[in-house]
Amino acid sequence: xxxxxxxxxxxxxxxxxxxxxxxVPYDKETVEFxxxxxxxxxxLAIHPLGKVPAIDDEGLILNESGAIVQYILAKHxxxxxxxxxxxxxxxxYLQWLHFAEATVMPPIGQIVQHSFRKPKEERIPAVxxxxxxxxxxxxxxxxxELEGRDYxxxxxxxxxxxxxxYDLNLCKLIQVSFDEYPNLSAYFERLSARPAFxxxxxx
Amino acid sequence: xxxxxxxxxxxxxxxxxxxxxxxVPYDKETVEFxxxxxxxxxxLAIHPLGKVPAIDDEGLILNESGAIVQYILAKHxxxxxxxxxxxxxxxxYLQWLHFAEATVMPPIGQIVQHSFRKPKEERIPAVxxxxxxxxxxxxxxxxxELEGRDYxxxxxxxxxxxxxxYDLNLCKLIQVSFDEYPNLSAYFERLSARPAFxxxxxx
Numbered sequence: 001x002x003x004x005x006x007x008x009x010x011x012x013x014x015x016x017x018x019x020x021x022x023x024v025p026y027d028k029e030t031v032e033f034x035x036x037x038x039x040x041x042x043x044l045a046i047h048p049l050g051k052v053p054a055i056d057d058e059g060l061i062l063n064e065s066g067a068i069v070q071y072i073l074a075k076h077x078x079x080x081x082x083x084x085x086x087x088x089x090x091x092x093y094l095q096w097l098h099f100a101e102a103t104v105m106p107p108i109g110q111i112v113q114h115s116f117r118k119p120k121e122e123r124i125p126a127v128x129x130x131x132x133x134x135x136x137x138x139x140x141x142x143x144x145e146l147e148g149r150d151y152x153x154x155x156x157x158x159x160x161x162x163x164x165x166y167d168l169n170l171c172k173l174i175q176v177s178f179d180e181y182p183n184l185s186a187y188f189e190r191l192s193a194r195p196a197f198x199x200x201x202x203x
Numbered sequence: 204x205x206x207x208x209x210x211x212x213x214x215x216x217x218x219x220x221x222x223x224x225x226x227v228p229y230d231k232e233t234v235e236f237x238x239x240x241x242x243x244x245x246x247l248a249i250h251p252l253g254k255v256p257a258i259d260d261e262g263l264i265l266n267e268s269g270a271i272v273q274y275i276l277a278k279h280x281x282x283x284x285x286x287x288x289x290x291x292x293x294x295x296y297l298q299w300l301h302f303a304e305a306t307v308m309p310p311i312g313q314i315v316q317h318s319f320r321k322p323k324e325e326r327i328p329a330v331x332x333x334x335x336x337x338x339x340x341x342x343x344x345x346x347x348e349l350e351g352r353d354y355x356x357x358x359x360x361x362x363x364x365x366x367x368x369y370d371l372n373l374c375k376l377i378q379v380s381f382d383e384y385p386n387l388s389a390y391f392e393r394l395s396a397r398p399a400f401x402x403x404x405x406x
Contacts, residue, residue: 048344049306060291064305066269067297074289086277088263094270098304102267103252106309124327141251 002026002072005046005054007033009173011065012053013200014166018069018159020196024076065166066101069159081159089153093160096152100163104138107131108170115174135176143181150190157194165191169201205229205275208249208257210236212376214268215256216403217369221272221362223399227279268369269304272362284362292356296363299355303366307341310334311373318377338379346384353393360397368394372404 004019006012006028019026031052037043038050046054047063054063057075062068073082083089110131114123142152142164151157152164168188171178178184191197207222209215209231222229234255240246241253249257250266257266260278265271276285286292313334317326345355345367354360355367371391374381381387394400 049340057291057294060294062294062298064298064301066301066305067294070297070301071289071294074293086274088260090277091260091263091265091270091274094273095265095267098267098269098273101301101305102269102308105305106312109309122329124329126325126327127330137252 003056004028005043005052005056006030007052008201009170010052011166013169014065014162015053015055015068015072016200017162017165017197018072018078018081020199021081021157021162021194022072022076022078024072066097066163069097069163073159078159081157081162083153083158093153093158096160097163100160100167104135104164104167107134107138108167108174108176111135111174111176112170132176135171139178139181139184142187143178143184146183146187149183151187161191165197206259207231208246208255208259209233210255211404212373213255214369216372217268217365218256218258218271218275219403220365220368220400221275221281221284223402224284224360224365224397225275225279225281227275269300269366272300272366276362281362284360284365286356286361296356296361299363300366303363303370307338307367307370310337310341311370311377311379314338314377314379315373335379338374342381342384342387345390346381346387349386349390352386354390364394368400 002019002024004012004015004026006016007030010033016026016028031037031043033052035050044050046056046061049063051063053065053068054061055068062071072078083093108131110127114125114127114131145152149155151161153160165188168178168184169192172188178188205222205227207215207218207229209219210233213236219229219231234240234246236255238253241250247253249259249264252266254266256268256271257264258271265274275281286296311334313330317328317330317334348355352358354364356363368391371381371387372395375391381391
């Protein structure tokens with residue numbers, strides 16, 4: 001059975017959420033999210049950088065959440081969560097799927113590092129301010145995009161919503177507010193009300 | 204005809220390189236890479252964050268380089284540059300394709316920002332040091348992965364090599380050396396010797 005190495009509040013939520021949406025059975029192993037465990041030989045064998053998520057699918061080990069999402073969709077008949085391959089709608093879907101990680105996560109990651117993870121004496125407030133300014137631009141862009149739409153690709157929920165929904169969930173957790181963006185706020189309410197999201201984010 | 208908005212040394216190289224490998228004709232528009240132009244209404248209509256790359260494919264505008272690469276492969280019969288959909292090899296390929304942007308580009312981006320782009324008084328050397336330490340770990344991982352292999356997925360060149368090859372090309376340009384990693388160095392020599400890479404990186 002597909003095994004998912006998970007830690008609460010991390011990108012592994014994307015993987016669990018997808019599997020819950022698809023109804024694909026999986027075995028969840030919640031790892032200790034501390035440097036000692038993450039850098040242990042046992043965990044490095046699963047993720048050479050000492051992070052999560054990782055999956056083990058009959059011996060195939062994968063680590064990047066975006067790759068895992070696309071792999072699971074391709075393997076486990078997830079086509080109802082993607083537009084038809086090669087169409088313009090598929091292009092837009094890919095755009096938001098990549099945007100969620102490549103464009104939105106770097107500033108969130110900087111805030112996490114310089115507000116929580118690094119030793120206090122190494123935290124740089126200017127990095128956090130910079131990242132918050134970048135996120136404000138991204139929230140504005142997403143809010144504009146979501147005008148009159150339920151989901152980022154239109155009327156249908158897709159895996160791009162799973163990628164983006166995790167970003168917004170993490171923003172909530174680290175208290176980076178997007179409450180002033182009404183479409184974005186309503187979008188997150190819509191996503192986080194889904195039973196699959198709730199099951200993926202249970203501690 | 205597919206139009207590519209390009210600027211030298213940027214992620215648009217990935218798009219040009221892919222199109223050159225596929226032999227798909229395209230129309231290249233080299234944009235002025237300065238804040239005044241990138242934030243102009245004309246360019247913001249193509250890329251709402253004022254960046255490159257962007258493509259315009261019969262009115263479909265896309266911006267994320269990873270998304271553009273996957274869209275072009277799906278649309279333009281690029282299957283010889285990807286393993287078969289849904290196989291374990293496809294999973295590994297997706298992993299490296301996402302890794303190139305999601306894991307390798309953030310530290311490179313920080314070095315670019317804090318060594319070149321930001322006004323001198325806003326540059327933070329500790330951010331650059333941190334990013335260089337992260338890149339050293341990633342180079343080591345890639346060097347290990349490339350032991351005995353010509354390409355990141357094995358004996359066959361794939362679009363994941365295009366994604367990663369751009370990272371390495373940018374490292375060369377910003378003088379972040381990976382010369383001490385023999386497999387990685389030889390890999391970049393191999394990639395940069397390809398005629399399609401040369402055509403994509405002509406100024």
